[in-house]
Amino acid sequence: MSTSHSTNGRFEVDWLISNLRWLLLVSVIFVSFAGTFIDLVNYEVNRIAIVELLASFIPQIILLVLAAFYNLSVMFLLSYGARPRFMPVVTLLLDTLLTIGFVITSGGLTSPLLFFALFPILTTALRFPWIVSLIVTLVIVVVCGLAGYDASRGASWVDLLPFAAKSLILLLAAVVSGLVGDRVKQTVARKHQIEEEAELRKLRTAQERSRAIFELASTLSATLNYNKVLKAVLEVGEAGMHEWGRPDSSHISMVLLFGQSDLRIVASRHLTQRDQKITFRGQSGVLAQALTTAEALVVNNPSSDPELCQLVMMHSCRQAIVVPLRAGFESFGVVVFASPQPRIYREEHKNLLIAICNQAIVALQNAQLYQSLTEEKERIVEVEEDARKKLARDLHDGPTQSIAAIAMRLNYAQMLLEKEKDIEQTIEELARTEDLARRTTKEIRHMLFTLRPLILESQGLQAALEQYINKLSETDxxxxxxxxxxxxxxxxxxxxxxxxxxxxxxxxxxxxxxxxxxxxxxxxxxxxxxxxxxxxxxxxxxxxxxxxxxxxxxxxxxxxxxxxxxxxxxxxxxxxxxxxxxxxxxxxxxxxxxxxxx
Missing domain, CATH: 3.30.565.10 (Histidine kinase-like ATPase, C-terminal domain)
Structure with missing residues (x-):
């Protein structure tokens, strides 16, 4: 049991004792003054006798005022939550002193207020061991007896018998109440221990669940493979359900994600091949309700659901739980767990699956992003590779052949010069070579332009196309x-x-x-x-x-x-x-x- 719970219990006991103290004070007033008031009403008493009678009550009145002030102080402290550790001992001493005072001032051995001693006896039995209750009773009896005997000297031993009988009753009450009080305290302590152990078990269970959820989240976030994440959702869900003590293992589970316009089973456990090919519209039954409300739902007899009934394996299930996969306002799909046992999915199972699905959404988004980045990277590599191939092909079809032709023409011109024949033909060949070289230069510049047209960044698409067409017209x-x-x-x-x-x-x-x-x-x-x-x-x-x-x-x-x-x-x-x-x-x-x- 927690400390705050134990403190609240002691506060309630102290508050109850304070209220009982008011009741006893009222009883003291009634017992002390009721008989005298009746005598004053029924009999004629002279004024001097009245004054003497009232004067005899002054000690009791003083004690009542002190007792009222004392009880008000105790209740004031309790009202503000202040409960010093020494309060039970102090209140026991004060209650004992008040009891002795009331007995002595109200007749001693013949006092009708001796019953007031039951109050400190019973409160002691509730708070302390039975021996303390017996000691308090002995103190009250001995002090009141000595004081009463001293006040009534000359009384015979017969006159002491009533007080002795009452004292024995008080001692017996102290022993009985002490033993009963000990038994009650043991029972309460045992109950508190059981409650404390139960709360500790709950705390350990909560810690284990937190640890389990953390490990499940780590498992889901440990992979960026889309398919592995989907399978991990079902595996982690099954492991978590087993951790929570679900007794059965003959269950089915599946992850449904939106395709073009319907829900498709992308991962499943214990489904037939036929069931795995079934699609759902998600527009009726528990699937539509879960997607619309974005809340986890538990449904009994899922075989009667208008959409889930398509699954053959669902016909043997008595209960199913459907958890939506949702991030913000976007729905990805649902996760479904079903069991042939009725009333098997409790609130903690629902909370566990919600936590798993929330983490699964993050993992799915990460996996999708990773997959998209991977596909984009592969696409960029393919585009670059294709650009390289295109550049190589263009170089091979254009400038490479032109340069080879230039080399051949230069070689031919060199042969003409060596033989010193037909100078005009040599000049013409060199002119053709020059023209071919210029054309090749333009082709290379055009290729460089198409690779990175700077005018596109500075003047825009139309200007770049105009320049592109002009450059192309130089070679084509x-x-x-x-x-x-x-x-x-x-x-x-x-x-x-x-x-x-x-x-x-x-x-x-x-x-x-x-x-x-x-x-x-x-x-x-x-x-x-x-x-x-x-x-x-x-x-x-x-x-x-x-x-x-x-x-x-x-x-x-x-x-x-x-x-x-x-x-x-x-x-x-x-x-x-x-x-x-x-x-x-x-x-x-x-x-x-x-x-x-x-």
Whole structure:
């Protein structure tokens, strides 16, 4: 039992004794003055006799006033929570002295107030061992007896018999009350010990639960693998339920997460393969209620639930608990535990699963973030690798062959000079070599420009495309026309403009290399709060579905990169083409969602 609980118990005992003291004081007043008041009313008593009678009560009145002041002081201390350790001893001494005083001042051996001695005897029996109660009784009897005998000298021993009888009764009452008091105190102490042990057990259980939850949380947060987190939720839940003393083990458990529009079982224990393939809409029954209220729910007879009844294994279950997986206002799904035993999930089981699911949400979010970062890292590596391949391919198809041709022409010119033949032909060959070198230089500069167009960062997408087309016209005869709505690109941020530039570059490159087109048109415009970029050619076209089939297994990933970059800017890419009818690449980027434009 806690110290505060024990203190409150002693306070209640002291408060009860103080109230009983008031009752005894009222009894003393009634016994002492009632008979005298009746005599004064029924008989004629002269004034002198009245004064003498009242004077005889002055000692008792003084004792009553002192007793009232003393009891008020005790109750005042108790009211303010002050209970000195010496208070039981002091009150015992004062009660004993008051008892002796009342007995002596009210007739001594024949005093009717000898019953007042029962009060300190009983209070002593409640607070101290029985021997103390016996000693107090002996003190009261001996002091009152000596004082009464001294006041009534000459009395015969017969006159002392009533006092002796009362004294024996008091001594017997002291022994009995002391023994009973000891037994009561032992019983109370045993009860307090049992309560204390029960509270200690509760405290240890709470500590063990806290430790268990901490270990469970550590288990969940120890992995960043999405699938492992889902499995750990069920394993940790089962371990926690076993730790809490759940008797059965023939249970089922599952984690349901939202897919496109329904709930799917992503992890489970003790479910059949058929059950694992079932999907739920989450719009009725306990699943809908848990998702709507965001509270853990316990349901009896889950086999009658409109959605859970789809599971074959649920037909043998008598009770289930459904805990929503929720972070803020976003619902991820639910965790379901079910058992064939009725009334098995108690409040502590619900609280445990809520704690596990709250931690699981954090672990799932971390796992999702880690998975997204891993996928993004892999995508960036693939993009860089594809960029390297594209650069190597462009170098091989362009500048590398041109430089090889330059070397051959220089070698041929050297041979002409050595033979000193046809100087004019040598001059022409050197002029062709110079032209080829200049063309190669322009190709390399164009490649460097497409790798990092500085004008894109300083002047924007439209200016970068104009310069890109001008540089391209120096090395390629394919006519490219740019039609751009003024200031249309200014509504895009720099990152989006960079992504769009590379998509247009890839589309123009495909038209130059594969379309055999005679004209290419690039359009930039706004339509319904959407930025649209189009690249259209009048080339030979192709079957889009056939080309895109297993496209990612080819050596080039240009078209895949176009789609991925469109997703990065929150847009959509559409490629329309038919054999003999040209190709049109359309990129649509919503401005309202991404940039808050209205």
């Amino acid at each position: 005869d394919l006519p490219i026309r740019l039609d751009a709505m003024p200031e249309a690109d200014k509504l895009l941020d720099k990152n989006a403009q960079g992504m769009i530039f590379y998509i247009i570059d890839e589309a123009i490159g495909n038209a130059r290399k594969h379309a055999q087109a005679k004209n290419v048109q690039v359009r930039l415009y706004l339509q319904d709060n959407t930025f649209i970029a189009e690249v259209a050619d009048n080339g030979r076209g192709f079957n889009v579905d056939r080309v895109q089939m297993r496209y990612d297994e080819r050596g080039s990933l240009g078209m895949v990169n176009m789609y991925e970059r469109a997703e990065l800017v929150g847009g959509q890419l559409a490629i329309t083409s038919k054999p003999g009818q040209g190709t049109r690449v359309t990129l649509s980027v919503p401005l309202q969602e991404r940039y808050g434009r209205t």
